[in-house]
Amino acid sequence: MTDYTTTSQGDRVAHDLRGSGPAVVFVTGAGPDRADDPVTTETAQRVADAGLTTVTFDRLGRGESPAEGRLDLDRELAAVAAMIEVAGAPALLVGHSSGCSVSLRAAAAGLPVTGLALWEAPLGDPAAVTQAWTDEIERLLDADDHENAMRHYMKDMPPEWLAGMESSPAWPAIARTVAAYRADAQSLAWAQHALDDGTLDVTVPVLAMYGVETFPEMPVAAASIVATVPQGTEQEMPGAMHTWEPEPMAARLAEFARQCAGQADQVRAG
Incomplete structure (x- = not known):
């Protein structure tokens, strides 16, 4: 059932909340909303069934999250922050495509993030x-x-x-x-500059993934991200055509989310 939350910038965001346990927020790339993204929906349900809290949402200007004006990265980050609060901060962010760069920016901006699981970040051109x-x-x-x-x-x-x-x-x-893609483009430009300059300030664990059948630049981008962050892991997963298979992805996300939540608890405990 769709719920709605208003961000700090006044945007109304449609979302689905599932399960209970460590929080996982899915950040899609350019294009899809919940109604036409059954793979993310199934994955979120499987992760919730595994004992975690998941949030899927329509990004600004898409689906049931209509928004007017200049839909820039700052407004998108406010939406991500609101979804983290809905899920129960802190949360693991699961980025897909340009949702990876949005997620990287969220972590670098200091949002309460335990880790990043990134699927096929479209990075690699010179900044x-x-x-x-x-x-x-x-x-x-x-x-x-x-x-x-x-x-x-x-x-x-x-x-x-x-x-x-x-x-x-x-x-x-x-x-x-x-x-609605302005924020995606801005986040990709920011992320590529940060990768090229070595200024990607993301200290939480990062799992950079790509499909068994994918575009040749995707493993290269994953390796570049992992080489730039202090806690990075690169992994090939079942998937093709820029998307993943829900069952193995959900199992890996549940495992990674628990790992990240446990590490975050240890840091908070001192």
């Missing part, structure tokens, strides 16, 4: 290239050129993904959803 890509997306969004903003956002993705969207009669409406 200057990623920043130029982000700047162009923001320029197009500021000009209300949503169709070209969406095309530019997806320019390095498999071309058939964009072709399928453009062939839909709903393409103009689909393109307008790119307004």
